[in-house]
Amino acid sequence: MVTAADAQLEISRPTPETLLIRLAGPWVLRRDLPDLIDAVERHAPRGAVRRIAVDATRLETWDSMLIAELRRLKTMCAAGGVEIDFAALPDGARRLIDLATATSERPPQRRSQGRHGFRVAVGVEVIRAVRSVGDMVGFLGETIQALVAAVRGHARFRWVDLLQVMQEHGPAALPIVGLVNFLVGMIIAFIGAIQLERFAAEIYVANLVGVGVVREMGPMMTAIILAGRTSAAFAAQLGTMQVNEEISAFRTMGIPPMQFLVLPRVIALVLMVPLLTVYADVIGIFGGAVVSLVKLHLSLTLFYQQLVGALSMIDWIGGLIKAAVFGVIIVLSGCLRGMQASRSASAVGYAATSAVVTGIVFIIATDAVFTIIYIVLGI
Amino acid sequence: MQSAAPPNDSPICDFAPRDGEAHIQVRGLTMAYGNFVLQRDLNFTINRGDIFVIMGGSGSGKSTLLNHLLGLNPPAKGQVLFEGHSLWDATPEERDLILRRVGVLYQSGALWSSMTLEENIALPLGEYTNLSERQIRELVGFKLALVGLSGFEDYFPSQISGGMRKRAGLARAMALDPEILFFDEPSAGLDPITAKRLDDLILDLRATLGATVVVVTHELDSIFAIGTNSVFLDIERRTQTALGDPKRLRDECPDPTVHSFLTRGRETIEAAQ
Numbered sequence: 001m002v003t004a005a006d007a008q009l010e011i012s013r014p015t016p017e018t019l020l021i022r023l024a025g026p027w028v029l030r031r032d033l034p035d036l037i038d039a040v041e042r043h044a045p046r047g048a049v050r051r052i053a054v055d056a057t058r059l060e061t062w063d064s065m066l067i068a069e070l071r072r073l074k075t076m077c078a079a080g081g082v083e084i085d086f087a088a089l090p091d092g093a094r095r096l097i098d099l100a101t102a103t104s105e106r107p108p109q110r111r112s113q114g115r116h117g118f119r120v121a122v123g124v125e126v127i128r129a130v131r132s133v134g135d136m137v138g139f140l141g142e143t144i145q146a147l148v149a150a151v152r153g154h155a156r157f158r159w160v161d162l163l164q165v166m167q168e169h170g171p172a173a174l175p176i177v178g179l180v181n182f183l184v185g186m187i188i189a190f191i192g193a194i195q196l197e198r199f200a201a202e203i204y205v206a207n208l209v210g211v212g213v214v215r216e217m218g219p220m221m222t223a224i225i226l227a228g229r230t231s232a233a234f235a236a237q238l239g240t241m242q243v244n245e246e247i248s249a250f251r252t253m254g255i256p257p258m259q260f261l262v263l264p265r266v267i268a269l270v271l272m273v274p275l276l277t278v279y280a281d282v283i284g285i286f287g288g289a290v291v292s293l294v295k296l297h298l299s300l301t302l303f304y305q306q307l308v309g310a311l312s313m314i315d316w317i318g319g320l321i322k323a324a325v326f327g328v329i330i331v332l333s334g335c336l337r338g339m340q341a342s343r344s345a346s347a348v349g350y351a352a353t354s355a356v357v358t359g360i361v362f363i364i365a366t367d368a369v370f371t372i373i374y375i376v377l378g379i
Numbered sequence: 380m381q382s383a384a385p386p387n388d389s390p391i392c393d394f395a396p397r398d399g400e401a402h403i404q405v406r407g408l409t410m411a412y413g414n415f416v417l418q419r420d421l422n423f424t425i426n427r428g429d430i431f432v433i434m435g436g437s438g439s440g441k442s443t444l445l446n447h448l449l450g451l452n453p454p455a456k457g458q459v460l461f462e463g464h465s466l467w468d469a470t471p472e473e474r475d476l477i478l479r480r481v482g483v484l485y486q487s488g489a490l491w492s493s494m495t496l497e498e499n500i501a502l503p504l505g506e507y508t509n510l511s512e513r514q515i516r517e518l519v520g521f522k523l524a525l526v527g528l529s530g531f532e533d534y535f536p537s538q539i540s541g542g543m544r545k546r547a548g549l550a551r552a553m554a555l556d557p558e559i560l561f562f563d564e565p566s567a568g569l570d571p572i573t574a575k576r577l578d579d580l581i582l583d584l585r586a587t588l589g590a591t592v593v594v595v596t597h598e599l600d601s602i603f604a605i606g607t608n609s610v611f612l613d614i615e616r617r618t619q620t621a622l623g624d625p626k627r628l629r630d631e632c633p634d635p636t637v638h639s640f641l642t643r644g645r646e647t648i649e650a651a652q
Contacts, residue, residue: 156506161493245489249551252449252483253503254475 008058009034011043018051019044024058027066036069037076052077053085056093067096074101132358139336140328143266146258156255162264169230170272174279176229177222181213181280184221185287188212193295202296206306209288214311215374218281219319220367223326226273227359231334234265235355238338239348247339257339265331273327274320281319314379322370326363333359392632394623396608399426402559402591403448407457410443417443420618421457423610430585430592430605432625434640435612441595442486444612445563448593449483450474479507482552483561488544490536496523496547497532503554522550526580542573549580553588560584562594566601578604599643603629611637 007030010022019040027033040052054070070086074097077084086094116124150157192208238261241247250257285307292298337355341347401424408421417440425431433441446452447459450466458465461477469477490499500519504510510518523529526546536544545565552560562581566574578601585592596602602609602625609628611621613636621628621637629641 241492244487244492245485246491248446248451249483249485249489249491251451252478252481253506254478255502255506 007033009036009039011039013043013049017049018053019049020053020055022055022058023066024060026061027059028061028063029065033065033069037072040073049082051083051085054088056089059090062090062093064096067093067100070097071100135336135340136332136358136362139332142258143262143328143332146256146263147266149259150263156259157261157264162268165265165268166272169226169233169269170276173226173229173276177225177276177280178283180221180225181218181284182287184217185209185213185284186291188217188284189288189291190295193291197296202292202298203302203306205288205292205296205298206303207310209285209292210307210311211315213284213288214281214315214319216319216367216371218284219277219323219326220363221284222273222277222280222323223330223363224360226269226276226326226330227333227363228356230269231330231337231355231359232352234331234334235338235341235351236348238335239341239351242339242341243343243345243348245343262331262335265335266328269327269331270324271327273330274323277320277323281316318370318374318379322367325366325370329362329366330359333362391634392621392623392628392637394621394627394631395423396426396623399424399429401425402427402429402462403593404460404463405448405457406460408447408454408459409456410440410447410452411455416455416617418612418617418619419456421610421612423619423622425591425593426608427591428585428589429608430581430594432602432606432609433593433595433612434597434602434609434625436597436614436640439612439614441597441612442563445561445593445595449481449561450478479503479555480558481561482555482557482559484545484548484552484563484565486563486567488536488541488548490544490548490551492536495533495535496528496539496550499536499547500551500554503551507555518554522553523547525553526550542569545569545577546580549577553584556588557590559591559593562592562596564596565594566596566598571600574598574601575604581605597640599641602641611640613637 006025007027008022008024010024012020012022014020021036021040052073070089070093074084074086076082086097089097189205189209192205193202196202196204196208238247241261247257247261250260289300289303292303293300334355337351337358341351403425405421405423409419410417410421421444433444435441443452447454448466450459450461450469453467459467464473464477466474466477490496491502494502497516497519500522501515504515504518508515519532520529523531526549528543528547528550531539531543531547536547539547560581565577565581569577581592581594582605584590592605594601594605606625608623609621609625610619611628612618613620615636620634621632625641628637632638632641
């Protein structure tokens with residue numbers, strides 16, 4: 001006899017061919033219930049009995065736990081060709097067992113195969129990455145088509161939307177862009193100061209900060225901040241619209257979503273990212289100047305004079321062209337992932353994450369390409 | 380016309396009307412996502428003035444079929460003809476022309492969430508007509524009144540209830556006085572009274588505007604209340620298994636799946652007992 005706290009299980013063998021299970025006490029959801037299957041198998045090894053009967057006269061209360069055990073017993077018996085008799089069980093319990101053992105629907109054939117090996121996984125990821133580049137290029141093409149339609153004068157979007165996007169993703173980003181670039185300017189100046197002090201060439205900190213910030217760090221840091229802020233927002237907005245079928249509604253109304261949703265965002269950011277970058281450059285240089293003043297005791301006037309000599313218009317324009325391109329990348333990665341979102345809530349979260357990742361990867365890759373182009377052109 | 384051994388593409392119960400003017404024709408349509416074939420060999424005709432019901436269990440491809448009828452999804456095989464013209468092969472300009480004669484009510488209403496109800500309805504009007512702002516405002520007021528939402532012009536979709544959103548979606552679908560109205564699960568998520576009212580509204584619209592109506596639904600009450608013609612998509616066989624008036628299909632179709640669908644499985648259960 002197996003005894004738990006109070007649920008009891010008693011197994012006897014009235015004839016060599018039958019097994020009688022007596023259930024007593026409360027059989028409810030708890031951890032220390034006797035193991036029914038284990039007990040049966042111990043009393044009657046597979047194939048030893050032909051019939052199992054259950055006696056429940058002393059059973060007090062029961063719930064799903066008992067049914068789950070009995071269901072397992074029933075399946076086991078069915079597999080071993082053993083007859084099982086539940087007639088003595090309470091009506092409700094019998095009906096539940098019948099319901100649970102009734103043939104359930106066949107699960108439909110899976111669309112994709114389950115698990116694969118490591119090599120297949122690598123292949124799948126590579127194909128996905130290549131496809132992602134293709135997607136971006138295709139999306140860029142569609143955007144250009146929309147832009148052409150806009151230039152020809154039959155673009156369909158609302159100016160209100162454009163102004164709203166400009167407000168939300170321009171001026172509203174000033175504090176964070178300012179803070180990050182101020183710190184980046186300081187870091188560059190610090191690193192430079194330590195190295196240049198050894199050669200007594202402290203004054204060149206101004207050159208380092210100026211060129212570093214205007215050509216590289218200003219545009220790139222601004223773009224990366226906006227990739228996190230704006231791409232994610234766009235992906236979430238468009239993803240939610242996809243979930244609500246709002247994008248399909250645009251399509252069936254004959255209003256191209258590329259024109260109505262993507263175009264104002266592209267225009268807004270192509271204007272806003274360079275403007276934010278100018279601001280970021282100024283703040284970044286100021287951060288560098290503060291460090292030179294405090295650490296190297298270079299006066300602000302001296303720093304400024306050195307800076308003016310170090311920076312040419314080309315540096316500024318080169319940086320701003322990059323910034324405009326980054327703006328396009330930020331919008332495209334956000335909108336592309338949003339439009340690709342499938343129709344579920346988790347898809348929106350996935351779209352936002354993947355938009356930020358796509359955005360940052362493309363920004364840094366594009367920055368590398370720009371650097372090479374500028375070097376080759378001798379700019 | 381059924382032969383003794385029906386070819387693979389003919390439905391089991393074909394009660395489709397033999398007369399009437401075809402509005403939309405589906406010819407040998409196969410719908411697939413990649414290699415996964417959802418439905419194959421669909422052949423049916425939606426006549427002018429029909430209230431055509433697309434029926435089938437969950438996952439049988441009803442909504443996907445709707446997207447094919449609208450030209451949003453490319454057919455894997457076969458064609459969808461809109462007054463004899465293929466939607467998918469049309470140039471974007473032709474497609475726009477066809478689509479402006481079509482109104483769609485999506486399952487959730489699909490109102491554009493960043494715009495007020497008035498702006499939602501005014502947008503297609505502004506896109507496709509050169510009406511003055513005053514005219515547009517009047518039309519918007521009229522459409523909203525038709526669906527019982529006068530005075531809600533300045534509300535955003537998030538500020539009204541689900542049933543109201545659906546009605547507002549209907550007002551937007553009717554903005555351009557379409558010849559064909561598509562409804563994706565119109566009564567899903569509505570209480571029985573609101574659902575009944577929407578059914579009545581659909582009947583009224585057909586009577587007054589003379590529009591063809593295509594409804595995707597599995598609500599039996601709606602199907603029998605408004606449907607004049609239908610197609611049944613079988614999820615197991617992955618093709619259509621019945622065509623025609625749903626009431627007649629319920630009474631006369633011998634196919635067990637169709638029959639049990641249209642009788643809520645009542646007789647199948649009785650038979651099993």
